[in-house]
Amino acid sequence: MLKRRQFLGGMAALGGSYILSACGGGSEGTSGSASGGADAQATAHAASASASGTTVPSAASITDSTGAVWTLANGSVYVNGAKAGNTYNVTLLLYCNGAIYCAGTGGQYYGWNGSTWTMCNDPRMGGTSADGTTLPASPYIIDKVGGVWTLVNGSIHMNGAPVGNTYGVSLVLWYGGKIWACGTGGQFYVNADPRNFAAQWLACSDPRIAVAPAAGNFYGMNGHYDYTYTPAQLVSIMKAMGCTTYRVGCTSDPSQLNPVVNIAKAFQSAGLSLLVLIEGGVYDSSGHVFANEVQAYQTCYAGAHTIATALAPYGVTMYECGNELTRQNATVMNFSYAGSLAMDFNNANWPVMRGSMRGMIDGVKSVQPSAKCGVNFCVADIGAADALWEGMQPDGTGGHQKLRWDITTWHNYDAYGDIFSIGTDGQGPTFDLPTYCKARYGVPFIISEWNTGPSQAETYRASYIASQLGQFYQARKTHNIQSVMYYVLDSGNDTYGIMVNGTPISAPYSAFTSFTSSHPDN
CATH class of the missing domain: 2.40.10 (Thrombin, subunit H)
Structure with missing residues (x-):
């Protein structure tokens, strides 16, 4: 099976938390709207809290929900007569929804968290805007x-x-x-x-425009060329599960390519589709990173040309050019990075990766000009996808050859997060990745690997399958999702596979087949 790397997503969510050393600039004791000195020293507790929206000025003081009295004197904030943090040049004190805020002459707001001031917006503006604002x-x-x-x-x-x-x-x-x-x-x-x-x-393009790919390839399954299943058995298994598309990888080595050719023959007769993963990459036959972009291009071109030549007669029209190339030791700076920024990737080895991808695409097109070629990404790798699409390097330099693919393919495992609300920096903030890709690249979207983690129980996996298929199915006609391909048919155990040696793993298999049988691919 393909090597799995679990995303570690440990980056802190964005957002500031700063001690308020200045609120509008200047030095303590300079100008600023102030209530009277007597108010600043108030210590008496009122019987009830001030109304939400109360400000100083125009009120002389604010009473919070605990009965503490907040005042403003000479640009500083006081609570029960004692300074609340190190503030100066404060022009406004605000009580909103049970919390205390202040602002200075520059208009920046800060909220009191019980011990210090943290930067924020005016709370009266509301929170995150509604989608579509x-x-x-x-x-x-x-x-x-x-x-x-x-x-x-x-x-x-x-x-x-x-x-x-x-x-x-x-x-x-x-x-x-x-x-x-x-x-x-x-x-x-x-x-x-x-x-x-x-x-x-x-x-x-306008991201709000709904796009639906051609029906008929939505339910997919991953497999391997070296299974003991015969091609005829694979056809029967696929049909029993309601799947129409099968992803299988190989190099140009005859020991790998010939079994895939036999699968292609059987699938063509059965009216099923193959997505063939071309196993080219950034390493040469000795395991070293290619010397340069040209060497990577030429090597991967030759392999893809051989594969397409062998498979074209048997109805194969979809190819995935490389597997998780943005997630190799040579290409990603840190495996915990979500990949939403180009700088998350290795600038020195970037040309080699680009050359490998270009070579595979061009190698296929040299045999089958109308074939559809995809490049796959992981986690939230839009930083990599955008840089390749725009001919950019991770260091921000441009002018390089732009990469164009016919299908955007993505891997989405449970540890990566919800692909429709995936974190841009580990844990947040989140965005709808298929919508982004639909608008940016304008080609169909395939989730070519998806699953939960290898240690999950069968009941969890079954629930995950049902919920994920539900999400994918609902979005298929708006987000240009052509296919979602479960990883994997048989992993030899219950870590990823949905069956072992032809015997279904009961709960996950039932969850999968129940969904496909009740939700037609039309």
Whole structure:
């Protein structure tokens, strides 16, 4: 079976927590709206809390839910007569939904957490905006980390600062956990990462447009060329499970390729489809990283040409060019990185990976120009996908050959998170990855591997299968999802497989077949 790497997702969620050393700038004791000295020293406790929305000024004081009295004097915040943290130049004190906030002359808000002040938005603005919120229909959009987006004279701002060089913007959209923009000419762009100027605004289509791929290939299964099952047995197993597409990998070595050819012959006669994984990569036959992009391209081109030549006569029209190449020791900087930023990947070995992918795609196309070639990614690897698509390096330099694929393929295991709400940096913030890919690349989307972890009990796996298929099925006609391919038919044990030596593993197998039989692929 293919080597599994469990995503460690330990990156902290984005969002600031800063001690309030200044609230608007200046030094303690300078100007600022203040209540009287007597109010600042108040220690008496009132009988009831102030109304939510009370401010100082205009009120003289705020009483919180514990009865503590908050006041503002000479730009500093006091609670029961004692300073609450190190504050100065505070111009506003606010009580909102049971919490205390303050703001300075610069307009930045801070919330009191019981011991210190943490940076935040004005709580009266509300939390994360509803999906589909647009500017200028709304005065602002709040993203999942509290960033406030506004449209000012056709230019896009976040927290008051321009986000890249934008002009003539007629629409800003919050959708699927991302910020999208449209100019007066109708072209959409997505903000890939507000922290990285080179990747800020990338061309795309309107993400709200529902796209449905051709029906008939939705339910899929992974397998291996060296199974003891005969091709005829595989056909029977696939039909019994309600599957129409089978993913199997090989190199150009005849010991691997010939069994796949035999499977292709049987599947062609049975009206089933193959997605053939071409096992090219970034390492040469000695296990070393290829010397350069040209060597990687030529080697992988030759292997893909051989594979396509052997399989083309038997109805194979879909190929996946490389397996998890963004998740090799040579290509990812740290396996715990989610991959949402190009800088998550190895800049030195990037050309070799790009050359391998290009070689496999071109090798297939040299035999079958109309074949569909995919490149697979893992976790939240849009940083890698975008860089390849735009001809960029992880260090932000551009001008390299752009990679184009016909199918976007992705691997999504339980440890990676929900693919429709996957973390951009380990645990958050989250976004809808298939929606992003649909709008960015404009080609069908295949989840070519999915499963839970190898140590899970059969009951958990069965529940996971049912819930995941439910999500995938619901989104198939809106997110351009062509196929979802369970990993794996038979792993020789109960870690990943859905059967062992032809005998179904009861709970997972029943969950899978019950779903396929009751949810037609149409």
